[in-house]
Amino acid sequence: MKHARVACFGSIHEAVRIEGKLQLTDGRLVGEEEVVWLPPLEVGTIFALGLNYADHANEISFKAPEEPLVFLKGPNTLIGHNGETRRPVDVDMMHYECELAVIIGKKARNVKREDAYNYVSGYTIANDYAIRDYLENYYRPNLAVKNRDTLTPIGPWFVDKEDIPDPMNLKLYTYVNGDLKQEGSTKDMVFDIPFLIEYLSSFMTLNENDIILTGTPKGTVNVVEGDEVVVEIEGIGKLRNKIVSDKVFQR
Template identity: 60%
Template sequence: MKRARIAWAGAVHDAVEAGGQLELLTPALKGRHVAFEDAVWLPPLQPLPPQRPRTVLALGLNYADHAKELAFKAPEEPLAFVKGEASLTGHRGFTLRPPGVTFMHYECELAVVIGRTAKHVKKADALDFVGGYTVANDYAIRDVLENWYRPNLRVKNRDTCTPIGPWLVDAVDVHERHGGPMNLALQTTVNGKVTQQGNTRDMIFDVPTLIEYFSSFMTLQPGDLILTGTPDGVVDCQPGDVIVTSIEGIGELTNTITQHP
C-alpha cells in the first residue's frame, strides 16, 4: 500500500493512492478523493509524541562508485551522521539554494522507516523491523564540506534540504513484490535529463547490515529513518531546476530549487 500525508482544505490528512488520486483516511472525509495537484504533500511520516524526537540517520559514501567519483576509498564500516527533522520537506516542495553557493547537488536515496523498536537486532532478522520505504533526496552543499568523513551541519542539515516522499510504501509490499530492498533501480533527472542511475544492490552496506550495525549501540524506534546513501552521477543544481529522484517500486519524488529573492 502507498501511504501519503497531505495538507488539504485547511487540515492535515493521511491518505492512500487510489486510481491515480489520493483517497483520504480522515474519518469525517473517509473515501473522499483529492487530485494529486490539489494537495500540499508533506513528508509521509506519522508524527511522533512531543517527548520523542525522530532520529534521522544518514549514510555517506555507501556506494563504491560514488566514493570513486569523489576520489575516496570506500569505507570499511558505515560512515554515518545524524540529521534534524527540520531538514525534511515534502513532494513537490522547494529547496533553497543558499546565496553564494557554487556547488549544491542532489542525492537520490532509499529511505528506510523503522516499524518497531530495534535493539541488538541480528542481520538475518533485520527486515522484520522495517515498517516501510520512501524516497529521499539528501542535498549537499559542497562549498562548506570540511571532511568527507565528517559531514558537517552546514552541508547536510539545512531546512528544506531533504525532500522525502511522496509515498510511504509498506515494507511487505517491497519484500513480496521486489524480493526486498536490495535490487531496486534508482534514477535522477534534472529538468527531464537523466543525470544519475544506479541500483540498491550496489550499496556497500545493505539495509540489513545497517540495521544490525545501528541497533548494536543504539535503540531504533518506530518512525526513525535511515537514509542509505547515493550512487555516482551528482551534478550542481541551480535555482529553477526541477529534480526528480525515483526508486523502482517506491515512487518519484519531485523537488524544485529556489533562492532568496
C-alpha cells in the same frame, strides 16, 4: 500499499493511493494535484549514510569506508513532494542525492541481520541534497552541509515493506530538467539494509518512524536556481522538487 500525508481542506490528512487518487481517512477522494504534499510520516531520528556506494565514493576521490559513515539530520531539513529547496546565494556546489529511505517499524535493540527486516515497516524516497562548499572533511561532514532547512525532500509515498519484495535490488534515477543524470541500483550498496540495522541497533535503540537514508550512487552534479529535480526509485515512485534562491525566502 502507498501511504501519504497531505494538507487540504484546511487540515492535515493521512491518505492512501487508490486508482490514481488520494483517499483521505474520512473517505473523501482528491486528486494528487489538489493537495500540498508533506513528508509521508512524522519522522523520528534521521540516520544518513555517507559514501555507501563505492562508485559514488570513487567519483569524489574517496575509497568506500570500512565501517558505515553515519551522521544525523534534523527534521527541519524535510519537505514534501513538489516542495522548494533553498540554494544559498554564496555557494558554488550543491548536489542532489537520490536515496532509498528505510523506515523502522518498531523498537529495535541488538537486532541480528537475519531478523532485520522484521523491524522495517516500509520505504520511501529521499533527495538528500549536499552543499559541498561547507564540507570540512568527507569523513566528518559538518552541520551546514546536510542540515539546512528544506534540504531534504522526502516522499511522496510511504510504501509498505510487503510491496517491496527485494529492497536490495531497486533501480534509482535522477532527472534534472527532464534529463537523466544519475542511475544506479541498491544492489551496489557497500553496507546493505540488514547490516545497517544490525550495526546501528548494536549501540543505540532504534524507534518506530526512525529512518535510514542509505546513500546515493554515482552521477551527482551541480544544481542551480530554477532547476527541477526528480528522483525515482523502482516500485516506490517519483519525488519532484524545485531549486530556489535566497530571495524566495526573504531572509
